Amino acid sequence: SANYKVAVLPGDGIGPEVMAEALKVLDKVQAEFGFSLELSQHDVGGIAIDNHGTPLPAATLAGCEAADAVLFGSVGGPKWENLPPNEQPERGALLPLRGHFKLFCNMRPARIYQGLEGFSPLRADISARGFDIVCMRELTGGIYFGLPKGREGTGANEKAFDTEVYHRFEIERIARLAFEAARGRRGIVTSVDKANVLQASILWREVVIEVAKDYPDVTLNHIYIDNATMQLIKDPSQFDVMLCSNLFGDIISDEMAMITGSMGLLPSVSLNDKGFGLYEPAGGSAPDIAGQGIANPIAQILSAALMLRYSFKQEEAARAIERAVSETLAAGYFSGDLYSADAAHPVQTTAQMGEQIAARI
Amino acid sequence: SANYKVAVLPGDGIGPEVMAEALKVLDKVQAEFGFSLELSQHDVGGIAIDNHGTPLPAATLAGCEAADAVLFGSVGGPKWENLPPNEQPERGALLPLRGHFKLFCNMRPARIYQGLEGFSPLRADISARGFDIVCMRELTGGIYFGLPKGREGTGANEKAFDTEVYHRFEIERIARLAFEAARGRRGIVTSVDKANVLQASILWREVVIEVAKDYPDVTLNHIYIDNATMQLIKDPSQFDVMLCSNLFGDIISDEMAMITGSMGLLPSVSLNDKGFGLYEPAGGSAPDIAGQGIANPIAQILSAALMLRYSFKQEEAARAIERAVSETLAAGYFSGDLYSADAAHPVQTTAQMGEQIAARI
Numbered sequence A, B: 001s002a003n004y005k006v007a008v009l010p011g012d013g014i015g016p017e018v019m020a021e022a023l024k025v026l027d028k029v030q031a032e033f034g035f036s037l038e039l040s041q042h043d044v045g046g047i048a049i050d051n052h053g054t055p056l057p058a059a060t061l062a063g064c065e066a067a068d069a070v071l072f073g074s075v076g077g078p079k080w081e082n083l084p085p086n087e088q089p090e091r092g093a094l095l096p097l098r099g100h101f102k103l104f105c106n107m108r109p110a111r112i113y114q115g116l117e118g119f120s121p122l123r124a125d126i127s128a129r130g131f132d133i134v135c136m137r138e139l140t141g142g143i144y145f146g147l148p149k150g151r152e153g154t155g156a157n158e159k160a161f162d163t164e165v166y167h168r169f170e171i172e173r174i175a176r177l178a179f180e181a182a183r184g185r186r187g188i189v190t191s192v193d194k195a196n197v198l199q200a201s202i203l204w205r206e207v208v209i210e211v212a213k214d215y216p217d218v219t220l221n222h223i224y225i226d227n228a229t230m231q232l233i234k235d236p237s238q239f240d241v242m243l244c245s246n247l248f249g250d251i252i253s254d255e256m257a258m259i260t261g262s263m264g265l266l267p268s269v270s271l272n273d274k275g276f277g278l279y280e281p282a283g284g285s286a287p288d289i290a291g292q293g294i295a296n297p298i299a300q301i302l303s304a305a306l307m308l309r310y311s312f313k314q315e316e317a318a319r320a321i322e323r324a325v326s327e328t329l330a331a332g333y334f335s336g337d338l339y340s341a342d343a344a345h346p347v348q349t350t351a352q353m354g355e356q357i358a359a360r361i
């Protein structure tokens, strides 16, 4: 039977706690669906700085290379906040991993779960309409990696610079994936750009329009980034797939996550063109609640489900996990972040949430 | 007595309608406060394309040069949407005006007016807390104007690029204005950057920290742009002055305007180091309601008040306008955008709003 190698990188803060629950659930599905997972754990982020002096040690990178997919927890915390930006856990681990494995396609779904509308920071009549959006973010290009990038001169004229650059092939491949995703959903791609100011956005828009010709069944809209941040608040239900450059996707995916009001439920995946992927929850390491066993493990568990779907093509197993999560929530089991007085059961710990979900596989 | 020259650029859509009301109010204050305004009207934006073939005709620019300040309406509309980006009304008029007059400092206040909380798209308990924020946006630098900017190559490797660049002196002068503004307010500057990715942001943060030393009475916080778009939705009341680069300010100021729910009330000013300024409403040309006499003229009227304050140092007259606006709203006079069934008076036209406000000067 199939055997998959997974590099497990729990990281910092709540990372190790929620990862333990994801592994519990994965353990259950591999028995059930007849495949096996070979796990190897590695330090990443702050704990890697503490143990090895660098947020992405060579051994961790080698462990990821030897694997078929990476299951990532979260990194960062106050302890490492005053390091130079380049050496900080988030930047020093995530950007090199994305670059090294050429993970150009980042997908972050965000939706309001039925019954949880009240947690959304949007006005009741807006959140009641609900929404279900996927952000397709280009992840290895643009101003994150563009050259030249640097600093020059002294005194008042000292300057620092970054280059926003996109090649036709980079835009084309992410656009194609956005249109494919829209086909399996509501059939709308909204491309986010700033074509009234940026040359890179003008090319972006041109290429997206060309790719759209191969998908006559999908509706293509264009929106400026400034307007997009407004429309997401005013009426998120108008969006289906949002196609974004690296920087605009960073902004849009976080705003999208926030307006759900339930960030603890949101997984994400970063893929390369070979199906190798890095799977991580949308939220951060939440150092304020770390170590207390109260964090919501669902985003990590759903990230594991996406890993089964996209990297291992185990669609049934992925669905089983997603179903177990939905059933657990529908049965009224909530961790503190989503608990309200009218819930059927008392507030659940991280481990209890994991058990409820595993039991429903 | 003092005489000020104002270049009036009504532009497109609702621009001419709301401008007429601003002029009505200005007419009233000049008599009352003993100064005189010399107005010259010029085409800008779409109407300038129609009449002169370009969104910013030489005669309009000359008219602005001969003036002490520019009162700007709004530009753009569906008629000109399919022109190449460079020739479109918004881009082709606003960017050259900003560049030509070196209007490096853009200030956009956004707050929830008492009694209008219900229009905010935020959840009732969040909008009930209210907020009052000023976005200080650097307006002549960064990726908008940075060089090189262009396009190269062919085929799959064709690329387009823009340069995000900031000089120390550019950051310093806008930072200083942000700290000055905070002194007259709640004493908090939140600097928005992406210092975990951009070199320009690292320099930005360094310079802001240096400038802060001259303002020990002001609290300085730093926030990443992605987190800023989230926090604005979760709890806008935590912010006072938000200090932003050109691109991040474009995004933040629009998001801020949207969460007030009353964009028709928001003025803005763009200043150079000589006090010359361009004053315009935060909203757009709203072509969907243009020509019907129903647009809210308050943002345009408050923009005129800011002109009196910042370019002409007529603080009393500026306050008189602001007071008249507040009193008109408090008395229950609303245009359609802010009207609700429990208002004291029937829905007001653009002209009626202007009259109510002028009558209260």
Ligand SMILES: CC(C)[C@H](C(=O)O)[C@@H](O)C(=O)O
Pocket: A090, A091, A094, A095, A250, B196, B197, B226
């Ligand atoms: C940590 C940071 C470099 C990263 C990014 O900007 O991409 C993060 O915000 C994200 O979205 O994954």
Ligand SMILES: CC(C)[C@H](C(=O)O)[C@@H](O)C(=O)O
Pocket: A196, A197, A226, B090, B091, B094, B095, B250
């Ligand atoms: C029209 C456009 C070029 C402009 C900008 O991006 O600055 C507008 O969005 C604004 O904020 O004034």
